[in-house]
Amino acid sequence: MSANDADQSFIQEALPAFISEAQEQIEALEQLLLQLEDQPGNRELLDALFRCAHTIKGSAGIFGLDAVVGFTHHVENLLDRLREGQLQLSPDLSTLLLQCNDQIRALVDEAQHPGSDSAEARARREALVQRLQAAAGAAGDGAAAGAAPVADPGDVPASQRRWRLHVRFGADTFRNGMDPLSILGYLRGLGSLHGTVCDLDAVPRLEALDAESCHLVIDTLLDSAAAREQIEGAFSFVREDIDLELAELAEQQREAAARIEAMPDSVRLGDILASAGAISRPRLQQGLQAQAQAASQGETLPLGEVLQTRAGVGEQVISAALRKQQNLRESGNAAPADDQRFIRVQADRLDAVMNLLGELVIASAGATALARASRQPSLVEANQQIGALVEEIRNSTLQLRMVPIGETFSRFRRVVRDTAAELQKDVALEIVGGDTELDKSVVERIADPLMHLVRNALDHGLETAEQRTAAGKPPRGRLTLAACHESGSILIRISDDGRGIARQKVLERAWERGLLEHGSVPDDAAILNLIFEPGFSTAEKVTNLSGRGVGMDVVRRNIEALRGSVTIASEAGQGSCIEIRLPLTLAIIDGFLVGVGPSKFIFPLDAVDEVIENRPTASGLDGAGRGRVELRGQVLPVVSLRALYALDSPPPERSSVVVIRSGGRRFGVLVDQLLGQHQTVIKPLARMFRSLRGMSGSSILGNGEVALIFDVHSLCQLAERPPGTPVRHSTHGIQATADLS
Amino acid sequence: MNDQLALPAELTIYSAAELRRQLLAHVDAHAQDEVCRVDGAAVDQVDAAGLQLLVSLARTLAPLGRTLRLDRPSAALVAACETLGLTSSLIEAMPERAQA
Numbered sequence: 150m151s152a153n154d155a156d157q158s159f160i161q162e163a164l165p166a167f168i169s170e171a172q173e174q175i176e177a178l179e180q181l182l183l184q185l186e187d188q189p190g191n192r193e194l195l196d197a198l199f200r201c202a203h204t205i206k207g208s209a210g211i212f213g214l215d216a217v218v219g220f221t222h223h224v225e226n227l228l229d230r231l232r233e234g235q236l237q238l239s240p241d242l243s244t245l246l247l248q249c250n251d252q253i254r255a256l257v258d259e260a261q262h263p264g265s266d267s268a269e270a271r272a273r274r275e276a277l278v279q280r281l282q283a284a285a286g287a288a289g290d291g292a293a294a295g296a297a298p299v300a301d302p303g304d305v306p307a308s309q310r311r312w313r314l315h316v317r318f319g320a321d322t323f324r325n326g327m328d329p330l331s332i333l334g335y336l337r338g339l340g341s342l343h344g345t346v347c348d349l350d351a352v353p354r355l356e357a358l359d360a361e362s363c364h365l366v367i368d369t370l371l372d373s374a375a376a377r378e379q380i381e382g383a384f385s386f387v388r389e390d391i392d393l394e395l396a397e398l399a400e401q402q403r404e405a406a407a408r409i410e411a412m413p414d415s416v417r418l419g420d421i422l423a424s425a426g427a428i429s430r431p432r433l434q435q436g437l438q439a440q441a442q443a444a445s446q447g448e449t450l451p452l453g454e455v456l457q458t459r460a461g462v463g464e465q466v467i468s469a470a471l472r473k474q475q476n477l478r479e480s481g482n483a484a485p486a487d488d489q490r491f492i493r494v495q496a497d498r499l500d501a502v503m504n505l506l507g508e509l510v511i512a513s514a515g516a517t518a519l520a521r522a523s524r525q526p527s528l529v530e531a532n533q534q535i536g537a538l539v540e541e542i543r544n545s546t547l548q549l550r551m552v553p554i555g556e557t558f559s560r561f562r563r564v565v566r567d568t569a570a571e572l573q574k575d576v577a578l579e580i581v582g583g584d585t586e587l588d589k590s591v592v593e594r595i596a597d598p599l600m601h602l603v604r605n606a607l608d609h610g611l612e613t614a615e616q617r618t619a620a621g622k623p624p625r626g627r628l629t630l631a632a633c634h635e636s637g638s639i640l641i642r643i644s645d646d647g648r649g650i651a652r653q654k655v656l657e658r659a660w661e662r663g664l665l666e667h668g669s670v671p672d673d674a675a676i677l678n679l680i681f682e683p684g685f686s687t688a689e690k691v692t693n694l695s696g697r698g699v700g701m702d703v704v705r706r707n708i709e710a711l712r713g714s715v716t717i718a719s720e721a722g723q724g725s726c727i728e729i730r731l732p733l734t735l736a737i738i739d740g741f742l743v744g745v746g747p748s749k750f751i752f753p754l755d756a757v758d759e760v761i762e763n764r765p766t767a768s769g770l771d772g773a774g775r776g777r778v779e780l781r782g783q784v785l786p787v788v789s790l791r792a793l794y795a796l797d798s799p800p801p802e803r804s805s806v807v808v809i810r811s812g813g814r815r816f817g818v819l820v821d822q823l824l825g826q827h828q829t830v831i832k833p834l835a836r837m838f839r840s841l842r843g844m845s846g847s848s849i850l851g852n853g854e855v856a857l858i859f860d861v862h863s864l865c866q867l868a869e870r871p872p873g874t875p876v877r878h879s880t881h882g883i884q885a886t887a888d889l890s
Numbered sequence: 891m892n893d894q895l896a897l898p899a900e901l902t903i904y905s906a907a908e909l910r911r912q913l914l915a916h917v918d919a920h921a922q923d924e925v926c927r928v929d930g931a932a933v934d935q936v937d938a939a940g941l942q943l944l945v946s947l948a949r950t951l952a953p954l955g956r957t958l959r960l961d962r963p964s965a966a967l968v969a970a971c972e973t974l975g976l977t978s979s980l981i982e983a984m985p986e987r988a989q990a
Contacts, residue, residue: 318938322938323903323906323937323938323939328903328937328938328939329938329974330936330937330938330941330970330973330974333973333974334973337973342973344975345972345973345974345975346975347945347974347975347976347979349945349948349949349979350949352942352945352946352949353946353949354946354949354950354953355910355913355914355917355943355946355947355949355950356914356950358910358942358943358946360903360906360907360909360910360939360942360943361903361906361907361939363938363939363942364942365938365942365974367974367975368975369975
């Protein structure tokens with residue numbers, strides 16, 4: 150925008166923040182559009198929709214992203230028509246707007262990675278613009294960016310407040326690449342601007358004018374539901390050289406409304422009103438009594454109404470309080486443009502804190518051990534105190550990484566909508582427990598498996614409307630995504646009311662594929678679990694959505710890689726329910742510590758089935774340390790860690806076997822010592838260990854020793870390799886011999 | 891018919907310094923004309939710096955007893971004036987004052 154390098158670098162720095170915010174707005178836009186499909190004509194949704202588009206356009210304008218501004222402007226025009234009730238949202242229109250939203254997303258991505266905008270993309274955009282214009286019924290007014298219609302001045306709607314803005318822009322505003330025009334455009338995204346006046350006298354005459362200095366002084370009124378910070382936010386990029394007076398045109402009631410906005414959370418309307426000073430406690434009591442009286446006569450009177458008629462509380466105050474209450478109830482659901490309560494933190498900073506914290510846990514364990522050894526009671530006590538605090542910090546830091554799963558869930562609304570349309574099915578998606586929190590890294594990694602399961606349910610589980618009607622079910626299928634916490638882990642449930650899983654078909658397929666001995670019929674749960682076996686697919690026809698037979702086993706593997714588990718239940722004709730259990734965090738696990746010679750290793754405790762202690766060291770291992778032991782009459786494959794990782798220490802006379810379960814298979818691992826359960830702080834593997842197979846991370850023990858953490862799944866694969874294949878690219882190869890006895 | 895100065899397609903900070911010189915020259919060259927005419931038909935991109943220039947031009951003319959007349963303002967120009975609260979002073983009022 151400006152020749153000035155400093156400005157360029159400023160924009161470079163601020164751009165990622167814009168992009169991440171724009172992406173959130175785009176996400177919110179999509180959700181709003183999808184919600185609107187269910188409740189067309191909902192004015193609040195329409196307003197929020199318009200605000201989102203406006204915010205994107207406005208902030209893109211600040212960054213001079215003309216393509217985004219230009220395109221979004223057309224979208225905004227159409228949204229304005231919808232908002233004004235001049236147009237009704239039809240399914241076609243909704244589809245068009247969703248496509249446009251995809252286009253905005255692409256344009257914002259383009260801002261991030263310039264040069265990816267192809268002629269094809271431009272043509273597609275052009276076509277969309279034409280459709281938008283045709284839909285808005287106003288083809289080609291030629292208005293350029295920033296030319297949205299100005300709202301009429303008039304009475305302030307109850308939910309909004311009227312602000313007076315007096316802005317004196319700094320002389321360097323233009324030189325810094327900022328345009329007051331875009332800033333006003335952004336403000337218009339927050340509400341309606343009117344009575345804008347530019348102080349002509351502040352501008353010098355041509356002879357005296359430095360054309361690149363800004364002399365503009367603007368005075369305007371803004372009717373907006375936005376908070377003061379949001380309005381001030383419009384000026385955040387020019388804050389340093391600006392003179393901004395922002396005053397609310399407030400009567401006393403408006404002030405009360407503002408206090409309500411700023412109040413701490415409380416869900417009782419009366420409490421909200423009383424603590425904002427809008428009503429006295431005795432009067433509130435009266436109101437509550439009146440309400441109770443009405444209730445005893447079988448009438449339900451909303452408290453807001455009672456207080457308005459009896460206690461003379463202004464409608465405006467009540468509606469502010471109701472809004473507050475509503476927000477509190479809905480918090481967790483998408484609340485667009487209401488992110489004032491959050492601060493944005495880069496994920497890697499959190500990770501850095503988490504890493505340090507891991508160090509702290511380890512150091513504190515070391516200190517405690519030393520203190521104990523010193524036998525000084527006061528030192529021991531002091532250390533215990535530190536230990537308790539460290540524990541607390543650990544827990545609250547883990548809490549910082551927790552994010553609600555709702556965002557991931559709501560991404561599926563679009564998937565369900567589009568996929569159902571493609572398959573010509575009618576499906577309603579229900580989301581339950583979207584505010585359930587789990588670790589950010591788990592959320593990120595669960596999205597793909599979930600996507601697969603959702604598609605599977607849409608494709609195979611749910612029937613078409615005709616089939617459903619014929620089966621005596623409501624024509625509209627139901628798909629539910631639910632989440633809740635359950636005993637230290639999170640439980641995600643994907644259920645549908647479709648046709649369920651045909652056990653006979655599963656059996657036949659399993660026999661055919663050799664997954665089961667022909668004719669054998671295991672119990673129900675085992676039959677259902679067969680669909681998670683590699684190479685299994687019952688789809689009668691392969692669609693492009695799912696059913697390529699590479700699905701469910703990959704899903705299970707991914708979930709198990711997160712140390713989770715997946716189970717399925719199904720009732721023929723009634724639907725299926727898949728339950729995924731995941732740990733709340735990946736940063737700290739319960740581990741099981743073992744020793745081989747001087748080396749220490751950790752298994753995730755969940756993967757350990759049982760241990761066989763202190764038995765004579767197995768004989769008959771092959772060159773790669775593989776062999777078999779007998780366990781309660783069954784043959785269990787075992788692998789020796791000493792041989793697998795070419796550890797040099799001499800084998801002891803007696804050793805132990807840790808029985809590990811992975812993906813339905815069991816195998817034993819030969820170790821020297823069992824050291825028991827261990828709270829394990831997972832640290833990434835150092836680079837030199839990255840090529841080491843079978844390991845997922847490392848951990849530092851209280852005495853400073855390093856232990857390697859097994860990735861049970863890949864260890865299982867290693868254990869199953871045919872003999873003779875090298876385990877790693879080691880210069881000295883596998884030195885230990887099979888001679889362990 | 892007065893000579894008109896056609897505003898460029900880009901009425902922005904990038905062309906502001908150059909345009910200021912042109913406007914000054916235009917004002918001087920037509921010192922006798924009561925109405926100073928500027929044609930806005932070609933304007934495609936506008937920013938506040940561009941508008942500020944027009945305000946400055948109007949301010950220059952006023953004490954000389956002259957008026958600015960913005961002819962055929964493009965949609966982009968009209969919209970920008972509206973946003974900045976300049977519609978009355980640059981677009982609507984000028985032609986009327988010119989008549990008076």
